[in-house]
């Protein structure tokens with residue numbers, strides 16, 4: 001049902017040819033001298049186009065750092081990241097909506113930044129609100145929405161960037177279990193419909209197994225790839241199903257062992 005996969009050079013070549021996100025021996029250091037922090041140390045990872053990859057690891061192991069490097073918000077200190085001609089969009093735990101704009105305005109602004117004209121902007125924003133099932137809330141302001149609805153707006157705004165790669169940093173971390181469950185279904189639907197490549201950071205092991213084609217377990221800082229779990233289960237999966245729970249337990253054990261090793 002599941003298996004641990006060791007990456008091969010052939011995997012890398014195939015994925016690179018198809019325009020995937022490929023990280024090769026990525027190192028990230030912050031600062032210099034004795035106070036320098038090595039956040040990532042030799043991370044190699046292949047994210048196939050159209051795949052869903054979840055990143056797990058102890059707090060501070062470099063997950064957000066990895067996303068910001070893929071997004072091009074920061075430079076690598078060593079190694080390389082390739083995502084051939086693929087624009088990327090990001091979504092965070094906080095929806096970071098503009099409180100003075102309506103839901104529609106918050107989506108339209110992302111289109112405006114991309115230079116989309118006024119009339120097309122309105123139509124496209126309405127379409128995106130339909131995609132995230134918020135039609136009818138277009139003229140509400142963020143404070144009138146629930147946390148889950150705000151994350152739907154944030155998702156619509158990320159989709160407005162028309163990027164083929166979506167980077168998500170604990171996007172559902174602050175939501176209750178039921179809302180999260182519903183958003184898993186929605187995200188899975190949108191990921192499939194739009195053929196997105198998703199890189200998703202989470203602390204929730206079951207969430208990672210519920211969503212991922214592969215779950216990447218990083219070591220404690222400095223982050224290195226400890227293991228890549230292929231999740232060969234039919235979709236949609238239920239977060240409380242026995243196969244999801246079984247693999248999540250296996251990964252949790254590995255994570256616990258890693259955290260314990262560094263606590264000594």
Ligand SMILES: Nc1ncnc2c1ncn2[C@@H]1O[C@H](COP(=O)(O)OP(=O)(O)OP(=O)(O)O)[C@@H](O)[C@H]1O
Pocket residue numbers: 030031037038039057058059060061062063064065066221
């Ligand atoms: N701009 C920065 N300057 C200096 N150190 C940084 C910077 N950003 C991150 N770090 C350090 O790099 C390490 C990795 O941080 P990062 O936020 O990537 O980890 P994380 O796995 O996302 O953590 P968490 O799970 O707690 O969100 C941490 O030790 C952090 O303090």
